[in-house]
Amino acid sequence: MKKGVLKRGKLLLSGGLVVLALCIWSFSDDLFQISKNLEVFASLYKEVNINYVDDINSAKMIKAGADAMLDGLDPYTEFVPESEIEDYKLHYVSTQYGGIGASIFSRNNKVYVSGVFEGFPAQKADIRPGDQIEKINDIVLDGKNSDQVSALLKGSKGAVVKLLVKRDGDAKDVEKDLVRDEIKQPNVSYHGMVDGNMGYIKLDRFLENSADEVTSALVDLKKNNPNGIILDLRSNGGGILQEAVKIVNLFVQKDVEVVSQKGKIREKNYTYKTVAAPLAPDLPLVVLTNARSASASEIVAGALQDLDRAIIIGQRSYGKGLVQQTFPLAYNSLVKITIAKYYVPSGRCIQEIDYAHRKDDGSVVKFADSLMHEFKTRNGRSVYDGSGIYPDIFIKPEKFANVTQTLIGKLLLFDYATKYRAAHVKMADPRAFKLSDAEYDDFVKYLADKNYTYNTTSEKVLDALKTEATKEKQFDQIQTEYDVLKSKLLNSKKNDLQIHKAEIKQALEIEIASRYYYDKGRYEANFKYDIELARAVKTMQDKNQIAAILKGDGAYKIIGKPVLAAMPDKKTDAKEKDTKSDQ
Numbered sequence: 001m002k003k004g005v006l007k008r009g010k011l012l013l014s015g016g017l018v019v020l021a022l023c024i025w026s027f028s029d030d031l032f033q034i035s036k037n038l039e040v041f042a043s044l045y046k047e048v049n050i051n052y053v054d055d056i057n058s059a060k061m062i063k064a065g066a067d068a069m070l071d072g073l074d075p076y077t078e079f080v081p082e083s084e085i086e087d088y089k090l091h092y093v094s095t096q097y098g099g100i101g102a103s104i105f106s107r108n109n110k111v112y113v114s115g116v117f118e119g120f121p122a123q124k125a126d127i128r129p130g131d132q133i134e135k136i137n138d139i140v141l142d143g144k145n146s147d148q149v150s151a152l153l154k155g156s157k158g159a160v161v162k163l164l165v166k167r168d169g170d171a172k173d174v175e176k177d178l179v180r181d182e183i184k185q186p187n188v189s190y191h192g193m194v195d196g197n198m199g200y201i202k203l204d205r206f207l208e209n210s211a212d213e214v215t216s217a218l219v220d221l222k223k224n225n226p227n228g229i230i231l232d233l234r235s236n237g238g239g240i241l242q243e244a245v246k247i248v249n250l251f252v253q254k255d256v257e258v259v260s261q262k263g264k265i266r267e268k269n270y271t272y273k274t275v276a277a278p279l280a281p282d283l284p285l286v287v288l289t290n291a292r293s294a295s296a297s298e299i300v301a302g303a304l305q306d307l308d309r310a311i312i313i314g315q316r317s318y319g320k321g322l323v324q325q326t327f328p329l330a331y332n333s334l335v336k337i338t339i340a341k342y343y344v345p346s347g348r349c350i351q352e353i354d355y356a357h358r359k360d361d362g363s364v365v366k367f368a369d370s371l372m373h374e375f376k377t378r379n380g381r382s383v384y385d386g387s388g389i390y391p392d393i394f395i396k397p398e399k400f401a402n403v404t405q406t407l408i409g410k411l412l413l414f415d416y417a418t419k420y421r422a423a424h425v426k427m428a429d430p431r432a433f434k435l436s437d438a439e440y441d442d443f444v445k446y447l448a449d450k451n452y453t454y455n456t457t458s459e460k461v462l463d464a465l466k467t468e469a470t471k472e473k474q475f476d477q478i479q480t481e482y483d484v485l486k487s488k489l490l491n492s493k494k495n496d497l498q499i500h501k502a503e504i505k506q507a508l509e510i511e512i513a514s515r516y517y518y519d520k521g522r523y524e525a526n527f528k529y530d531i532e533l534a535r536a537v538k539t540m541q542d543k544n545q546i547a548a549i550l551k552g553d554g555a556y557k558i559i560g561k562p563v564l565a566a567m568p569d570k571k572t573d574a575k576e577k578d579t580k581s582d583q
Contacts, residue, residue, distance in 0.1 A: 130418030206239030211246035238295025263340030319352025
């Protein structure tokens with residue numbers, strides 16, 4: 001008996017030694033590969049640096065090498081050198097800096113003000129959008145790019161900044177002395193009451209103090225005894241995960257799971273729950289999303305949907321279910337690494353792109369519809385993973401016509417708003433403001449000598465036909481018909497300013513309103529045109545509809561897996577911010 005036990009013990013010990021040996025061998029092999037490749041990299045850099053025909057910028061080369069190495073992982077894992085740390089903090093952590101409170105752009109090698117922030121030095125000094133900044137502290141700006149000019153405007157709080165400003169319509173340039181202040185762009189860019197006695201909160205990002213700002217806005221709105229709250233997360237690229245949890249907590253009871261993160265390292269796996277009593281546990285709630293609502297926005301929308309606490313209205317969100325954490329490196333640099341995926345309360349991860357399984361050419365793929373899984377909300381509604389947050393009520397996104405997009409892109413609406421502001425000292429309440437037909441006709445006359453050429457979709461198709469027919473040597477046979485169609489399209493395009501008058505007026509009214517009332521003006525001038533906002537108000541006014549949606553009854557089931565093909569494709573240029581679990 002003892003011999004048998006001893007024999008089994010020897011076998012177990014032998015097996016354990018084999019496993020341990022394999023682990024040590026595997027670990028040693030990993031270390032060897034790491035050491036080998038680091039040595040190869042160092043040798044490569046050394047030889048190139050010594051022997052390359054021209055001088056080499058070492059910092060630039062190493063940055064390029066690091067970027068190329070990390071690019072094979074995902075877009076959110078990145079190296080940040082010391083020289084870029086401040087910009088990184090401003091973009092991902094805090095919106096606070098020393099400056100004058102104005103945004104700028106370059107055109108024809110000249111620098112113009114594109115916007116000013118209410119309550120800060122530029123606005124107090126009557127700097128206006130459209131003003132040309134010729135000098136900063138006697139430094140001539142001709143030929144300088146926006147980054148160079150921005151660096152001259154930013155700096156220590158309390159320092160004097162001297163600007164030489166040229167304004168259309170003024171005979172002389174004006175010199176203005178501004179004192180830099182601490183500029184803090186709010187996370188909540190607007191809050192107020194809208195139709196139906198509904199409270200409205202526009203949250204632009206989830207950076208530091210965003211939850212506090214939403215709390216303050218909610219407290220202010222509750223003074224009006226609102227019938228419901230609309231949280232607008234459209235085009236919100238995300239930010240800090242903990243801020244998202246705190247915002248969900250404003251509407252959800254204490255000790256409820258909001259989101260969990262799971263990755264390779266167990267110690268970094270964590271479940272986030274609400275920790276306080278909610279501020280508005282019973283108010284009807286709608287969350288607005290679109291294709292640019294990403295990351296932390298999707299945590300808020302997904303959690304509130306999974307908990308059946310809010311109605312989601314708009315379009316499918318971006319689909320970023322990854323969490324990043326920053327790690328300090330030598331010489332004040334850092335690396336930001338994707339450490340986990342996050343999961344909303346139903347257990348679903350909404351990450352759309354599968355970075356772990358790239359194609360042979362290195363391109364990424366989306367998770368296939370066939371691989372999507374069904375999950376259940378608290379009330380038993382079906383929701384799906386792998387492709388963003390689907391709205392409970394889908395609203396087809398509006399898209400401006402080519403002529404309108406061109407007028408915006410070529411800054412012709414911007415320039416006319418500058419002209420309008422110079423001619424009109426005051427403007428009516430932006431909610432009621434509307435351009436008259438006579439004023440629109442004046443805008444059309446203003447465009448008479450302006451270049452706003454553009455190609456319509458029909459023209460592009462016709463040009464493509466010409467290209468293909470020419471390749472096949474058949475164009476001569478269809479040239480007569482082609483010329484007739486081309487002429488008809490050009491004649492039709494001449495009427496675009498009238499055909500699309502309504503949307504051009506809308507965009508122009510919003511631009512003009514911003515010259516008098518800043519961001520508040522933009523939002524309030526657009527309220528009367530915002531179909532998603534109008535649908536949110538209408539939905540919250542119908543308690544039966546809310547109940548039907550949250551129960552998943554009839555036509556109000558969440559748009560899910562069976563109808564994915566019917567959903568519009570998302571824009572791929574969303575500039576979402578990272579969801580970070582640690583700063």
